[in-house]
Amino acid sequence: MNDKQAVALEAASYVKNDMIVGLGTGSTANYFIEALAARQQQEKLRITTVASSNISMIKAQSAGLTVLSLAQLSEIDLYVDGADEITADNSLLKGRGYDLVMEKLLARAAKEFIVVADKSKLVSRIGENYPIPVEVMPFAWQAAKRSIEALGGSGDLRPNAAKDGLCITSHGSLVLDMRFDASIDSHQLNALLNNIPGVVEHGVFARLASRILIADQGKIETRA
Numbered sequence: 001m002n003d004k005q006a007v008a009l010e011a012a013s014y015v016k017n018d019m020i021v022g023l024g025t026g027s028t029a030n031y032f033i034e035a036l037a038a039r040q041q042q043e044k045l046r047i048t049t050v051a052s053s054n055i056s057m058i059k060a061q062s063a064g065l066t067v068l069s070l071a072q073l074s075e076i077d078l079y080v081d082g083a084d085e086i087t088a089d090n091s092l093l094k095g096r097g098y099d100l101v102m103e104k105l106l107a108r109a110a111k112e113f114i115v116v117a118d119k120s121k122l123v124s125r126i127g128e129n130y131p132i133p134v135e136v137m138p139f140a141w142q143a144a145k146r147s148i149e150a151l152g153g154s155g156d157l158r159p160n161a162a163k164d165g166l167c168i169t170s171h172g173s174l175v176l177d178m179r180f181d182a183s184i185d186s187h188q189l190n191a192l193l194n195n196i197p198g199v200v201e202h203g204v205f206a207r208l209a210s211r212i213l214i215a216d217q218g219k220i221e222t223r224a
């Protein structure tokens with residue numbers, strides 16, 4: 001069992017009967033979906049899920065989980081998802097898979113948000129390994145980019161995977177990948193990006209995680 005599987009299995013142990021569970025996106029979140037489906041089957045649990053992306057929805061449905069739309073739910077008990085970067089103060093960078101809107105909605109809506117990751121995600125500052133994904137309304141991308149540049153950010157629109165066009169999110173937005181000076185911390189960055197007209201959502205998740213499970217060579221550290 002690799003570290004991503006181990007941490008996903010541990011997160012599945014937090015699920016209780018009758019819970020509504022938010023499902024993240026990515027390889028670690030996929031292991032969680034598998035572990036949850038196995039628990040549901042073995043223990044005959046009643047679990048309802050809501051997915052952060054179409055790909056997770058399809059994976060969950062084919063594993064036998066019931067998936068509802070966020071619009072049908074008034075509350076979520078637990079959301080489990082991976083992250084791209086994690087700092088010592090539990091700030092996260094998410095959204096390299098770019099479906100930021102649902103991920104942040106679920107992180108906010110859930111009573112508990114558990115982050116699952118291996119040690120490779122630990123960084124000293126948000127933006128250390130990756131630019132910050134900023135999802136923008138298509139007609140607002142130039143204005144939003146200028147506003148971000150005025151804050152010292154630099155970057156450009158993300159190309160699609162085939163590099164023959166632009167990356168377009170499930171909600172029809174474009175994505176700006178922006179780098180910032182190391183002196184701007186994640187809390188400042190979160191506040192600044194929240195304030196820019198035309199920005200739909202961004203990948204800085206500050207003060208949203210309730211618990212972070214980090215696996216390192218089979219050992220799991222739990223940060224609360």
Ligand SMILES: O=C(CO)[C@H](O)[C@H](O)COP(=O)(O)O
Pocket residue numbers: 024025026027028029081082083084093094095096097098099100103
């Ligand atoms: O934020 C995310 C997707 O938007 C993922 O959680 C993040 O990219 C981690 O992926 P993986 O578990 O494959 O390392």
